[in-house]
Amino acid sequence: FSLSFWWCGMEEVVPFPSLPPNWTYAYSASVGKYVFWEHGAQHLTRTTHPLTMLQYSKLPPSAEGVIAAAISAVDVVEPWVVNAVASLISPQAVPRMTAVEQRALVKAAFQKLAVDIVESSGRRPSLVDIGQAELKALAIALGIESEVPLEHLISSLMAKVGSLQPFRGNVANGVGQADLVGHHNNQSTAVPATPPAPQPPQPRQSKRQLIAKLNEDFNNRVITKEQYDTAWASMFQEVKVQKAQEFGQVDPSLLAQQQRLKDEQFKMQQQREEQARQVAREQAAQEEKMREAAREQAAREQAAREQAAREQAAREQAAQEQAAREQAAREQAAREQAEREQQLQQLRELQQLQEEAQQQQQMLKEKNATRRREQEQQEQQERERQRRDEELRLRQSSAMPTHPDHPAFTTAIPEPASGQPEGAGFIPFYPHHSDPAPHLNQNSTQPAPGPRLNRNPPPPPSRPPNFGEAGIPELPKQLPPQLMTFTAPPLANGEYLSPPEGELVTKYSYNLKTGQWLKKQTRVRIDHFPFQEGTLRCVFYMKDFSEPKGPWQDYVAKISKDPDEPVAAYFQDVQMQALAGSYAEEFCQRGLPKLISYIPAAVIECHERIPSKPGGRVLFNVEPYMYGQFIKYTNNYGWINPGAPRHTPQAFSHFTWCMSQGTQLVIDVQGTTDHNNVDRYTDPQIHTARGQDNFGKADLREDGIKKFFETHQCNQICAQLQLSPGYHLTGRYEPPPRTPLHLSHLQGGPPPASPHSPT
Numbered sequence: 194f195s196l197s198f199w200w201c202g203m204e205e206v207v208p209f210p211s212l213p214p215n216w217t218y219a220y221s222a223s224v225g226k227y228v229f230w231e232h233g234a235q236h237l238t239r240t241t242h243p244l245t246m247l248q249y250s251k252l253p254p255s256a257e258g259v260i261a262a263a264i265s266a267v268d269v270v271e272p273w274v275v276n277a278v279a280s281l282i283s284p285q286a287v288p289r290m291t292a293v294e295q296r297a298l299v300k301a302a303f304q305k306l307a308v309d310i311v312e313s314s315g316r317r318p319s320l321v322d323i324g325q326a327e328l329k330a331l332a333i334a335l336g337i338e339s340e341v342p343l344e345h346l347i348s349s350l351m352a353k354v355g356s357l358q359p360f361r362g363n364v365a366n367g368v369g370q371a372d373l374v375g376h377h378n379n380q381s382t383a384v385p386a387t388p389p390a391p392q393p394p395q396p397r398q399s400k401r402q403l404i405a406k407l408n409e410d411f412n413n414r415v416i417t418k419e420q421y422d423t424a425w426a427s428m429f430q431e432v433k434v435q436k437a438q439e440f441g442q443v444d445p446s447l448l449a450q451q452q453r454l455k456d457e458q459f460k461m462q463q464q465r466e467e468q469a470r471q472v473a474r475e476q477a478a479q480e481e482k483m484r485e486a487a488r489e490q491a492a493r494e495q496a497a498r499e500q501a502a503r504e505q506a507a508r509e510q511a512a513q514e515q516a517a518r519e520q521a522a523r524e525q526a527a528r529e530q531a532e533r534e535q536q537l538q539q540l541r542e543l544q545q546l547q548e549e550a551q552q553q554q555q556m557l558k559e560k561n562a563t564r565r566r567e568q569e570q571q572e573q574q575e576r577e578r579q580r581r582d583e584e585l586r587l588r589q590s591s592a593m594p595t596h597p598d599h600p601a602f603t604t605a606i607p608e609p610a611s612g613q614p615e616g617a618g619f620i621p622f623y624p625h626h627s628d629p630a631p632h633l634n635q636n637s638t639q640p641a642p643g644p645r646l647n648r649n650p651p652p653p654p655s656r657p658p659n660f661g662e663a664g665i666p667e668l669p670k671q672l673p674p675q676l677m678t679f680t681a682p683p684l685a686n687g688e689y690l691s692p693p694e695g696e697l698v699t700k701y702s703y704n705l706k707t708g709q710w711l712k713k714q715t716r717v718r719i720d721h722f723p724f725q726e727g728t729l730r731c732v733f734y735m736k737d738f739s740e741p742k743g744p745w746q747d748y749v750a751k752i753s754k755d756p757d758e759p760v761a762a763y764f765q766d767v768q769m770q771a772l773a774g775s776y777a778e779e780f781c782q783r784g785l786p787k788l789i790s791y792i793p794a795a796v797i798e799c800h801e802r803i804p805s806k807p808g809g810r811v812l813f814n815v816e817p818y819m820y821g822q823f824i825k826y827t828n829n830y831g832w833i834n835p836g837a838p839r840h841t842p843q844a845f846s847h848f849t850w851c852m853s854q855g856t857q858l859v860i861d862v863q864g865t866t867d868h869n870n871v872d873r874y875t876d877p878q879i880h881t882a883r884g885q886d887n888f889g890k891a892d893l894r895e896d897g898i899k900k901f902f903e904t905h906q907c908n909q910i911c912a913q914l915q916l917s918p919g920y921h922l923t924g925r926y927e928p929p930p931r932t933p934l935h936l937s938h939l940q941g942g943p944p945p946a947s948p949h950s951p952t
């Protein structure tokens with residue numbers, strides 16, 4: 194159903210199809226819907242349409258809907274109305290246009306009106322706003338004032354167009370039944386697929402009744418849509434023919450005169466409107482100027498207010514900053530005052546602590562002095578007892594002179610600590626080495642370094658040393674690096690580092706040829722912490738001030754980590770090293786490619802240190818500092834360093850066994866090589882055959898000697914020395930004749946005439 198259909202069939206525009214005969218309708222404002230009832234049954238009103246069974250409200254009062262209705266109305270208005278409107282829209286073109294083209298022109302004008310209304314939705318435009326001359330012309334042609342609001346125009350337009358409906362006032366001149374049926378038959382022959390149903394003869398009806406019947410048939414599906422449209426078209430065609438005949442009777446000159454009159458009225462109206470618009474524009478411009486002036490004035494006042502506000506804010510900001518500065522200054526003064534008081538307090542506490550420390554130190558000194566006196570008394574008693582025991586032993590047997598109080602010991606006059614080295618003095622092997630311990634130089638006040646790091650810490654001590662299957666001392670798994678914090682016994686004042694002037698010691702040197710111990714007083718400085726640590730001993734840097742200044746004073750001091758270490762062990766080590774040194778002298782005088790020597794060792798006894806046990810003695814083994822890479826070639830149980838397979842250390846041990854005629858074997862060969870390519874050895878061990886004096890707990894006797902020969906392979910040096918292979922000697926050993934030495938292996942000197950590769 195189209196809107197135009199409903200509108201064309203009814204006097205009022207209603208949104209539902211035509212009702213069946215004997216039905217009527219009304220709009221119920223209270224319900225907000227249309228109500229329907231059959232004649233004579235007004236008490237049975239209903240809100241549903243009797244045909245569609247739908248409910249209907251009033252059409253929305255939208256301009257678009259009404260304009261759409263007006264556009265559709267153009268299809269049914271009288272041809273003379275269309276001609277008049279089209280002539281107003283385009284007077285020049287209309288005389289050449291057909292009736293269909295004129296109707297299309299008018300529809301386009303209505304369509305444009307609808308588009309304008311939709312585009313300017315939000316308000317109802319008036320004709321003046323739209324400014325469409327053709328629409329105004331249309332309104333004038335229809336006898337409507339052009340200045341009325343659009344909705345009024347539209348309602349007037351509707352009323353006018355409705356009054357022009359073709360069937361109004363022409364109901365009596367309806368379409369004949371025969372024409373309608375004949376038209377229908379023509380359609381059926383044109384469309385044979387839909388044969389017409391036979392129509393029963395009906396009495397002649399009014400056109401209104403015919404339309405109602407047509408609607409009813411269509412609503413009841415008695416006729417098809419095509420048949421329905423064809424019936425309508427034939428009815429309109431009949432009406433058009435009739436109206437055209439009426440239109441032809443009108444005098445065209447009268448129409449033209451009327452048209453000219455209307456044109457003049459339209460032009461005058463346009464001029465009046467233009468004048469009114471001009472006045473309105475000028476007035477608007479004047480108002481705009483006044484508003485502009487007012488805006489400028491307001492802007493000036495606003496700027497003045499803002500400037501005043503800024504100045505006020507700046508004044509307040511300055512005042513706040515001044516207050517903040519004063520506050521900060523007060524706080525700073527308070528803080529400084531507090532800091533001064535705190536510093537004073539700390540100073541007082543520090544003074545108190547210092548006084549306490551001094552008191553404690555004084556007490557410690559007194560305590561140490563007391564202990565020292567007690568120890569001296571005990572030592573005196575001990576020495577007297579030992580002397581008595583020694584005299585007893587001497588009377589009984591000729592014991593080994595390992596004790597410093599043995600009558601074999603002699604006392605030397607202390608040598609001056611500066612000047613030329615004494616004639617039998619020792620020349621360092623490395624005269625150009627850097628000072629390993631500058632803080633130990635005499636009168637140096639440098640503090641001692643802290644504990645040093647031992648990257649290869651020794652395993653825990655095991656007594657006796659634990660040897661494995663292959664004669665290699667059993668090494669536990671690698672320990673993580675650790676600091677060497679062991680210290681020697683402290684000095685009387687609680688310090689461990691010797692004082693800058695040095696501490697007083699007695700130095701015992703051994704003369705192998707005379708079998709005598711040389712005893713002299715000297716001053717040394719010993720470091721606080723060791724620089725090497727082994728399983729059994731720790732090694733400290735030491736300066737011996739009895740030597741000339743410079744590298745000659747660089748010594749090392751070794752002390753046992755075991756506080757119960759026997760005193761004799763220190764002296765025995767010196768004797769062993771001297772004995773090994775005498776073998777080395779013999780070895781070097783056989784024209785061999787490599788010179789070797791054992792550096793001289795000594796014992797010092799510290800008189801200013803407090804022994805760990807009452808009556809004990811603080812002893813160190815001392816020897817010159819050796820510069821260079823220290824290598825251990827063999828141990829005391831057949832082990833040979835696989836990383837340093839040398840001929841000379843092996844041949845030297847074999848040589849000592851033969852040279853002693855099978856009584857002593859110097860083993861545990863270790864040391865460095867000096868700048869003259871001379872091997873400098875230290876810390877030897879001597880295995881002794883049955884019946885000999887024992888050299889300490891590491892003297893493994895025949896067991897160790899046989900172990901050496903199990904792994905020893907005689908080399909070219911053994912052959913050069915004519916050594917008899919193996920443990921058992923074949924007769925008395927006679928070494929090769931002596932060869933004069935070009936280089937004193939003890940005193941260094943110029944390098945050998947030709948360099949020797951290590952052998």
Ligand SMILES: [Zn+2]
Nearest residue numbers: 847907908911
């Ligand atoms: Zn050999």
